Amino acid sequence: MNTSIFIVDDHFMVIEGIRTILQDEAHIDWLGHAMDVASCLEFLSRHQPHVILMDIGLPDGSGIDLCKKVAKTYPKIKILGLSTYNQQSIIQDMMRSGSSGYLLKNASKEELLEAIEAVMNGEEYLCLEAAASFYNPENSVPVITKREKEILGLICDGYTNPEIADKLFISLATANTHRKSLLAKFGAKNVASLVKMAVENKAFL
Amino acid sequence: MNTSIFIVDDHFMVIEGIRTILQDEAHIDWLGHAMDVASCLEFLSRHQPHVILMDIGLPDGSGIDLCKKVAKTYPKIKILGLSTYNQQSIIQDMMRSGSSGYLLKNASKEELLEAIEAVMNGEEYLCLEAAASFYNPENSVPVITKREKEILGLICDGYTNPEIADKLFISLATANTHRKSLLAKFGAKNVASLVKMAVENKAFL
DNA sequence: CCAAATATCATCTTTTTGGGCGATTGATTC
DNA sequence: GAATCAATCGCCCAAAAAGATGATATTTGG
Numbered sequence: 001m002n003t004s005i006f007i008v009d010d011h012f013m014v015i016e017g018i019r020t021i022l023q024d025e026a027h028i029d030w031l032g033h034a035m036d037v038a039s040c041l042e043f044l045s046r047h048q049p050h051v052i053l054m055d056i057g058l059p060d061g062s063g064i065d066l067c068k069k070v071a072k073t074y075p076k077i078k079i080l081g082l083s084t085y086n087q088q089s090i091i092q093d094m095m096r097s098g099s100s101g102y103l104l105k106n107a108s109k110e111e112l113l114e115a116i117e118a119v120m121n122g123e124e125y126l127c128l129e130a131a132a133s134f135y136n137p138e139n140s141v142p143v144i145t146k147r148e149k150e151i152l153g154l155i156c157d158g159y160t161n162p163e164i165a166d167k168l169f170i171s172l173a174t175a176n177t178h179r180k181s182l183l184a185k186f187g188a189k190n191v192a193s194l195v196k197m198a199v200e201n202k203a204f205l
Numbered sequence: 206m207n208t209s210i211f212i213v214d215d216h217f218m219v220i221e222g223i224r225t226i227l228q229d230e231a232h233i234d235w236l237g238h239a240m241d242v243a244s245c246l247e248f249l250s251r252h253q254p255h256v257i258l259m260d261i262g263l264p265d266g267s268g269i270d271l272c273k274k275v276a277k278t279y280p281k282i283k284i285l286g287l288s289t290y291n292q293q294s295i296i297q298d299m300m301r302s303g304s305s306g307y308l309l310k311n312a313s314k315e316e317l318l319e320a321i322e323a324v325m326n327g328e329e330y331l332c333l334e335a336a337a338s339f340y341n342p343e344n345s346v347p348v349i350t351k352r353e354k355e356i357l358g359l360i361c362d363g364y365t366n367p368e369i370a371d372k373l374f375i376s377l378a379t380a381n382t383h384r385k386s387l388l389a390k391f392g393a394k395n396v397a398s399l400v401k402m403a404v405e406n407k408a409f410l
Numbered sequence: 411c412c413a414a415a416t417a418t419c420a421t422c423t424t425t426t427t428g429g430g431c432g433a434t435t436g437a438t439t440c
Numbered sequence: 441g442a443a444t445c446a447a448t449c450g451c452c453c454a455a456a457a458a459g460a461t462g463a464t465a466t467t468t469g470g
Contacts (some may be wrong), residue, residue, distance in 0.1 A: 011289070011311040017222030035311075084216070084289055106216040145446060158398030160426060173449050180428070190428075190456085193363030195400040350416060365456065378419045385458075395426085395458075 003120055004029040006049035008040045008066070009082065010059050014105060018053065021109050028116070037061040041069070048074055051116055054099070056083040056090060064093050071098025078119040086133045089141045089201045091126070101125030141201045142185035151178045153204035156195050208325055209234040211252075213245045213271070214260035214287065219310060223258065226314050233321070242266040246274070253279055256321055259304070261288040261295060267410075269298050276303025283324040291338045294346040294406045296331070306330030346406045347390035356383045358409035361400050 005028055009015055015033045022028050031049045034040035037060045040052075052070065056063040067079055081094035081102040091102050100119040103111065107127045118125035126134060144152065154164050164175040179191075188194035198204050210233055214220055220238045227233050236254045239245035242265045245257075257275065261268040272284055286299035286307040296307050305324040308316065312332045323330035349357065359369050370380040384396075393399035403409050 011219075011222075012313055013219050013222035013226070013310050013317075014216075015222065016225045017218035017220065020221045020225045021218070105218050108217055112218075147447065155397050156401050158394050158401075160395065162426080170447085171449055173451085174447070176427080177448080183428075189363050190365065190396075192360050192396045192400050195397050196361050196363070196404050199401050199404040352417065367456080375417085376419055378421085379417070381457080382418075388458080 002027050002029050003051060003116060004031050004049040005051050005053065005116070006031045006040075006043065006047075007033045007053040007082075008035075008037075008058065008063070009033065009053070009055035010035045010057070011055070014055075014082075018112070021112060025113065035059075037066050040066060044070065044074060044077075048077055051078045051080060051119060053080050053082045053103075056081065056085060056094070064090075064097050067094060067097040067099050080115055080119060080125070086129055087201055088134055088136075089203060091130055091134055092141075095124070101127075102130045103127045104129050141197075141203050142187075144182065144185055144203070148178055148182055148185075149204055151175065152182055152194075152198055155179065155182070155191060156198055156204055207232050207234050208256060208321060209236050209254040210256050210258065210321070211236045211245075211248065211254035212238045212258040212287075213240075213242075213263065213268075214238065214258070215240045215262070215264050216260070219260075219287075223317070226317060230318065240264075242271050245271060249275065249279060249282075253282055256283045256285060256324060258285050258287045258308075261286065261290060261299070269295075269302050272299060272302040272304050285320055285324060285330070291334055292406055293338055294408055296335055296338075297346075300329070306332075307335045308332045309334050346402075346408050347392075349387065349390055349408070353383055353387055353390075354409055356380065357387055357399075357403055360384065360387070360396060361403055361409055 005022060007015055007018055012035075015035075019030060019033075022030060031047060032043065034043055037058050054063050054067060058066065063081065063083075067081070070077060070079060078101075079099040081091070081099045082105065083090065083102075084105045086104055094102055101115050101124055103115050104127050106129075107115075111127050115125040115127065150168075151164060154167065159167065161172055161175045161179060164170075165172045168175070183189070183191075183194055186194050186197050188197060210227060212220055212223055217240075224235055224238075227235055236252060237248065239248055242263050259268050259272060263271065268286065268288075272286070275282060275284060284304040284306075286296070286304045287310065288295065288307075289310045291309055299307055306320050306329055308320050309332050311334075312320075316332050320330040320332065355373075356369060359372065364372065366377055366380045366384060369375075370377045373380070388394070388396075388399055391399050391402050393402060
């Protein structure tokens with residue numbers, strides 16, 4: 001049986017590229033594309049492809065959320081994350097949100113076809129580079145609690161301890177404790193390096 | 206006369222996409238592609254296209270440097286920056302480094318053709334979104350001096366004032382002055398927000 | 411050449427951070 | 441029911457950052 005494919009990506013050039021790559025493949029049917037979350041969901045209400053190639057950064061929402069929604073509503077559809085970002089935290093989020101694989105946009109034709117085949121067989125697939133970065137402790141993001149994530153966001157936005165305490169109705173000591181455990185978990189010596197790591201890994205979203 | 210095009214981009218899918226888009230155009234000759242700085246320069250030593258579509262993030266160096274080099278060695282070649290990043294500072298750097306235009310990867314076919322035509326006519330071209338972000342004060346990055354850029358990099362890496370003073374053989378007072386003018390120029394109230402802005406805009410590269 | 415910008419240094423005060431250490435409560439998990 | 445973890449609060453203290461102000465070389469651009 002043929003595999004039907006749908007793609008959600010706001011980059012016209014990438015859509016054209018993938019279409020060109022896939023049109024030579026006899027066993028793959030190209031169902032079309034969407035360039036935002038809304039039209040993707042609209043399409044899915046009418047047709048269900050076997051596989052969706054899904055970009056992370058869409059204009060009207062994140063691919064992570066779309067991924068969750070699709071995985072819940074159409075559990076049979078296999079989702080392949082697609083992004084230029086080779087960041088452990090994002091890959092992790094995608095895989096946890098129900099995607100079955102992750103491809104970088106510099107993936108080769110072989111990787112693309114391999115990924116599609118893998119997820120159709122019920123396997124998980126990470127492209128080479130993503131897998132490498134995934135297991136590279138360099139890119140690893142520590143596990144932080146919900147509260148810590150919240151406070152990390154405030155720190156990144158320039159809030160000081162007293163301001164955080166005020167905003168969250170907690171004592172200065174507590175705000176400080178959270179800040180300290182963030183520093184410890186990230187292995188950062190001060191807020192500067194903490195914020196850099198957080199922003200680079202989008203750890204506070 | 207036909208316009209010859211060469212593309213430098215490490216994303217296979219984007220190359221395929223652009224090739225597909227351009228192959229219908231009778232007045233455009235596709236000369237080929239390179240996926241890194243080295244093979245781009247190697248190609249240029251043999252053939253000179255009219256226009257180069259140039260990605261910013263290459264595996265073996267930045268598009269900014271490549272742009273400078275090409276603009277200097279082959280001043281006749283028109284360069285069109287090409288990136289997913291819609292960041293004022295990057296666009297600025299590219300334009301200053303000798304590129305004649307800037308396109309985002311979600312540009313439409315029309316924008317791509319328009320851009321090529323524009324630079325061939327000796328005009329400059331910014332795609333809609335890039336132009337919008339360019340004139341949006343939200344994304345504006347202050348002008349900082351070379352020394353300040355250097356110190357900003359150190360701050361982002363977690364260096365404290367005493368450490369910076371030590372490393373750069375300047376007094377603590379001077380390091381502090383630079384830090385303060387960075388805070389002032391960025392309109393940041395503390396290092397946390399400064400680092401966030403700097404990292405998001407890659408202002409210290 | 412001269413003015414402006416840059417880079418340098420200084421002193422002073424208050425606020426914030428960061429390191430160390432301990433402790434209670436409530437929820438979850440085993 | 442014990443153990444673990446999350447979230448909360450406390451104190452001490454030294455280091456660093458941030459705010460204010462002023463000053464002097466050196467470089468750069470018009």
